[in-house]
Amino acid sequence: MIPELGHFALILALVLTAAQAVFGLAGAHRRDDRWQAAVRPAVAGQFVLTSTAIGALVWSFVNFDFSVLYVASNSNSALPTFYRVAALWGAHEGSLLLWAWILSLWTLAVAVFSRNLPPTFASRVMGVLGIVSFGFLLFALVTSNPFERIIPSPADGRDLNPVLQDPALAIHPPLLYTGYVGFAVAYAFACAAMLEGKLDQTWARWTRPWTTIAWCFLSVGIALGSWWAYYELGWGGYWFWDPVENASFMPWLAGTALIHSLAVTEKRGLFKSWTLLLAILAFSLSLLGTFLVRSGVLVSVHSFAADPARGKFILWSLVVMIGGALTLYSLRAHTLKSNAGFEGTSRDAFLLYNNILLVIATVVVFIGTLAPLVNDALGMGSISIGQGWFTSIFPWIALGLVGLVAVGIHAAWKRGRLGESSRRIWLSLAIGLVLGAIVVYGAYGPGKWLSLVGIIFGLWLIASSLFDPIDRWRRKLTLSRAIVGMTIAHVGLGVCVIAISTVESYTVERDVALGPGETLALGRYAYRFEKIDPVEGPNYDGVRAQVTVLRDGQPVTVLYPEKRNYWVQRSTMTEAGIESRWNMDLFAALGEDLGAGRWSVRAQLRPLIDYVWLAAGLMALGGGIAASDRRYRLKNEATETAPAPNTAGAT
Amino acid sequence: MNRFVLPVIIFLLLAGVLYVGVVHSPDKSTMVSALLGKPAPAFELRMLGDPARGTFSSQRFAGRPWVLNVWGTWCAACRDEHPVLLDIAKQNRLPIVGLDWRDDDEDAMRWLTQLGNPYTVVVVDSEGRTAIDFGVYGAPETFFIDAEGVVQYRHVGAMTMEVWEREFVGRIPHSVSP
């Protein structure tokens, strides 16, 4: 009964999204106040109905309703409650419902917080979001219905993929999707502006907080995925340039370019068509990511079950949503020119260079991910692109970006006046060079020279970013949230670069065979394999090893790597034993049972690896603080630059 | 106006590529064997069970077509396909060699006793060397090797009657008797 209720709710939600779209867009076009007044109720209704649908699915999971095919495929009577809920997004159908629900949540937020926007503009934004929602709900209902029954219902389910039975699973997809889907809001703001035929600095100010907050969620979502892969999937690796990882990284890169482009548009009224294009691009990459993961077009560690029918459906929605927006762009962008000028060393210019580099980065990841597909489609033979391609190109782009921030942060709008800040810039570079050299040659020893450069640049960036805020603080000047947020985020970037440079060069890794009592020496540390015992969990059994870690001969901690066999899916998982110290991770994972009590063990020392994810957290924190800046929260902006609502939206 | 048209053009080209990708995708869900049309790697492995039984050599079936099925007790899909293998064995058309991949002898014998044994002979590949020679990347995999010893087809994943009839039976020359 409940699943049918959920199914019905979903159908009703579909109808309401259609209403939302029609009333929003046609209502704005016709200047019909009654139609426009119907939009917010449609949004609210759609949210309630989608919540009902997702609630029904959660209920089915928690109550072991194996007559629902999706529940039977992804759950099991032995699955703990926490994972029964998280299993909702463990496979395609449920995660799609999650997507749709998060979109309805964002749309509701827009409905609530848009009361100070001009009514026609707000209606258009919600109308566009209605089209996106409609597309996703239609997709779900037609090709991916999570409420399908299986008759006769099996006695027990096939269990959630053991890879996904982990706390980080519970948060990674929802956070990631909140980011992805949040870019739909920027996309909707862009489309609305194009439909109105007007895009000004006020528009940029409205769009910025929405975009920044979506970007924050995406940053955290990606970091969580990387962290999870580190201790669950791979064998101590944290980023594999896997197509699905890239699918989330590309919107992030485009989103970063977008939030910076919005800054210029807000401040100087420049880069309008750039910003528009980036807003469309960021969301397009989110949609593309969705497509890549679910269509079977690319093979990956965690792509969902492939289905060409679904692939074609998503592709058509892509054509409508992206093609439509880009067509609008081709018609309207040429009216957006501005006549403001700026010098080559101005803040505007640095943000231009920054955005160009970010777009190049996006293109690089894009090509690397889709090249096999392109070659196959054009009949040019099959190729495969591995990590090596990305890691030989990407660090250069990253260094370029870091350098641009370190210098550009001091540039003034329009006329740069870098000469006034040259002392600070050189001083921060000197700090970077000295500290970097000391760290590398003193602490770690010689490694890859690129890592040295990375560490120097990262330190340079941090020092450079801190100069002005600290100076302002000491002089008791105002320190707006925008500045504080920006500083924290840039420092986060510096930390990230330092951490990655360090871990790539100074990781110590050995695969050895160990028996009870045997020790592996790793520099000052040693791993002593004590014993191995059987272990059992709610839906698995396996073995757990005890590895004592010694430093300079003294025990400092014990690691417990496990190898688990999950009964239902009959798959084996390695659970790494990890201890995070302030400056490195001690990592041990079990390999193979070599007989006679001996096992192959992968031992790693991973210096600074936790700072990679901490850095992402810093970036998100910075973004969040910046988005809460006072000027976004002022209420009475509605009529500041908008002409009287009844004039035709002339270009 | 002209340069603003570029994005939509680029996008439509990309959509075209993606469309072709989607159309081709069912063919890509499993890897095509690198051994198709090439001689099957020769092997000589211990037979499952009593060590005194000795070894089995792949040359034993020279001059006639045969089937190699790679399996293991740790593999869920192998359990799923087992009934199908039993039915295929009943047809008695081709000898089926079971390659017990990276497995434990006792587990394997128990499995076959409990579920039935469709294999003409079971050989043990505990180190996985023969499986690698055959380019195996995930159990179960089933190979058709013709009378000249050339690999003609590989099926990845659980065997089905449909695949058996279509890809394996169809390749048996009419002159072969069971």
Next chain:
Amino acid sequence: MNTRGIWLAAICASVLLARVASAIDITLLPNEAQQQRYEALTHEIRCMQCMNNSIADSPVGLAADLRRDVREMIIAGKTDDEIRAYMVQRYGNVILFNPPLTSSTAWVWATPLVALIGGIVVAIVIVRRRGRLVADDDTPVDEETPR
């Protein structure tokens, strides 16, 4: 921020960081050169089960077996090319991560370069145009907050 403070901070930081363990090599293979070849090769070869991990990074049995094969071949004196050929013979081209530079893959390598050159050109064009505009423009910009 005065220079002395910076030097102090630098020295403190370096003292703190100097206590990190430095890498000492333990070879699984008889010599260092072989170990490096092993590391390099195992990162080049795809784990066919976990598709986007190299056999160096994959915990599955197949990866362990392939690593063992690589190790044995290095000790037996095979060259890197022979080892790659061994893999390709069994699994096809897809087992190697790095695309060889052929006519059909050249575009993949060329695109980032083209993008970079394109980016530089765009930057120059835009900065020139905006620079001309700013020369005749004296309106002040609100500098109170840098954003």
